[in-house]
Every structure is written in structure tokens, then in C-alpha cells.
Amino acid sequence: MTAQFDLVVIDAADIGAVGRFYAALTGWDVVREDADRFGVRAPDGQEVEFQRAPDHVSPRWPGQEFPQQFHLDIQTADPAAQVDRAIALGATHLSDGDDWITLADPAGHPFDLCQKDGVDGVMALFAVTIDAPNASALARFYAAVTGMDLTYDGPEGALLSGGGRNLMFQQVQTYTPPAWPDPSRPQQAHLDLKTDDLDAAEALAHSHGATTLDASSPTFRVLADPAGHPFCLVR
Template structure:
């Protein structure tokens, strides 16, 4: 029997989680659902969540190069990216680049994110996708689709997308991709995904079968793996 995992949330590393978490809460209009010494969590109106975990030695990415790569970023949707970008800068973001229908900025912890044009969003932003970098975006999309039961809804030369139940994960092709080497602080993960399973042993077997690698971190409640592109992720019971 094929075991699938459910995408739970993306968790970004930061030294000051209160600062970066409050930044996103103010920018997006999402609810704060967790705020303790280790985690700051937000929930969008459609139930999607992101968190920021305290990492005192966090080394910020330097976009767009691969010497200190972003690894993972958020694609946020808004009616008016230009106005939203102005608000983001006033809240502590740094404007990095303009695209045809999006603006790229860095949050106060240094993580790049995109403000993407989408009509009818309203005053509260929506999360279009969490986007992972990879040398082979198609292969990484298939890995996560097979692990989670999500569907590959787009696969093109620049990247791939998997979706299900209103949630999406995008995979962006990077020609000179430099993978994380967690927990080596010189090659930080920047962020990771949490995936929920009913049975950790069965979930582990399925992840390894699909090409993941097991780390020595975890126990009876969670286990840490790396995907075929080197991104750490957690299976959580």
C-alpha cells in the first residue's frame, strides 16, 4: 500500500522570529497562531500556515546568486504588487527586483519572497505557493507528488507545480544550484517543509523508496530527511 504524507507547513529559519513573524503578519493580514520562544506561526484565511523557527546562527541568503542561495521562498498574491511592495519596504523589507507580474523583495531576515499580481485577492494576501529551488525541478516535483499524493499540475522548462486541496508547492529550476548541507551552517537549509504521516515507519519507508535520505535526527514523533535535491524535510506523526 502506498503511504502518502500531508503537507503541513513551511518553516523558515531566523535569528529574530518576532521581528520577521510580525513583519509577515502586518504585510499579509494573516492571523498569528503561535508565538513562543522557538516558533512564530501565521495562518492565512484559507488555512495555510507558515512558521519561523529560532536559529541564532542563521546566515541570510544573498539573492540571486548561489554562493548563499535562497533555497526556498514564498509566492504571495496581491491585487496591487506595487502598493504592497511599498508597504513591505516601510515594514522593513528590501526591494530586490521587478518581474513582469511580480516584485521580489527580501524580508527582515533576508529571505526573498515574491509579491505576485492576482486580481480579486482583496486586502488580505493569499499564499500561491512555497517554492523550492532544484537543479531538476521536474524530478523534485515528482518526488513530492508521489510522497504526498498531490498532483503535478504544471511541468515546464522553468519549473514545475504540484497542487491539491487548495495548496501548491512550486519547484524552480536553477542551473547552478547549490544544495543545502544541513546542519552545516555554511550551507544552511533556510527553510524546510513539515509533512504529517499516520505511521512514521511506513512514511519513512516510502520516503526512502522515492529517493529521500534519512538523517540521524528525530525519534518517535518526528524524523528528519533530505529530499533528492538536498532540502531537509520532517515527517511528523
């Protein structure tokens, strides 16, 4: 019994502001807007949600005192042409890479605009990228739990693919894990994994190194992966 990767949920104090930022920047549709969550959906069906966290502490990239933990890799044909527009919408320019540009959204979460030919107009979500002290090991954990395929495993990171979605794992030598729900070491984001059998999916995750943080709800359970990132198994 595996659990299907559903979506990434990113913490923010003002979920409307950050959600509308991504909708305006990428061209993705707003599909959820309530008191606790704001959701956007790319044309291929991938969704990103923003979860209300009133005491959210923003990451301070690139350090590990307040680490990013997660980031989105978003594709567009010409990242440089999108920077001024992103800044006008509320982003901050952080760094330039070989074929990507790193910015921070209005809640302080870094994200990368990555170059891909042919992605004009509406942008594409290439991957949700997760920091890890051992990217290969964490990728293999999520491969076991979700059934996604390990399609790349190298010194700088690893990639899982399945169902038209990608999870990347980025090697961070000075990695500092979250300690949910400690507000001094907060999570910045988490994955929601869907399952028909919470008990079986929880047992599978445990067998590969996860720990349960909260099992009080009949509809979801909060676990931590081997690197300390919380994730939810959702019925």
C-alpha cells in the first residue's frame, strides 16, 4: 500500500497575498480560497496550496539558521524577462544561476524560475524541491512510500517522477531540520500524500524510517520523514 503524492502545502501568514502572487506570476488558476488554505492549479493539474500560519517565520536564504527547506522550480521560456514583473508583483531577486533565477515570494519563500524552451505564457511547475542532508536516501524513502520512480541520483541531488509530477531532493551539507510544531524551528512547507488506508500507509512509512507526530485525526496523520520534514497522510 503506497500513498500518492497529491500536492505541496506552503506556510504563510497572509495566504491570499502569496497565493494571488503565484496566480498572477504563473497564470495558474485559483481553485481554493478559504480561511485556512489558498490553492492554485497549473494547466497539467498540479496544485500548490498555501496554509495559514499566523506566526510564520520566513526563511532567510541561503543560510540554515532559518532554512528554506522546500522550494518550487517553475519553468518559463525566458526567466530574465520575468524578473521585473515578478518584482512588481512582490517578489525579491536573490540570485542568478546558469539557466535559472532565484527569487523570494512575498512570504519569503525562495523559488526558481528555470529556463525551458517552448514554455510561453502560462508557466509550468517542474518540481517541488526538498532540502536534505542525504538527498539520495530521502528520495528513496519517498519512492518507497509513494511508488514514484527514481529517475536521477547524483552528487547534488535526486529526482523522483510519476503521474506527471516530480519531486526533487537537494543535497544541503549544513542542513537544519524543522522541529514541528516548535515555532522556533518551524516547517516551511509539507507534502500531502493521499491514501485509501491510513494504517497501512503509516506502517509502510514507519518501515522506511518515518515517525508519527500526530495521529489524533480520523482523516489524516502527520508524520516526519527521515530528514525531519513533516508530511501528511490524508484519507
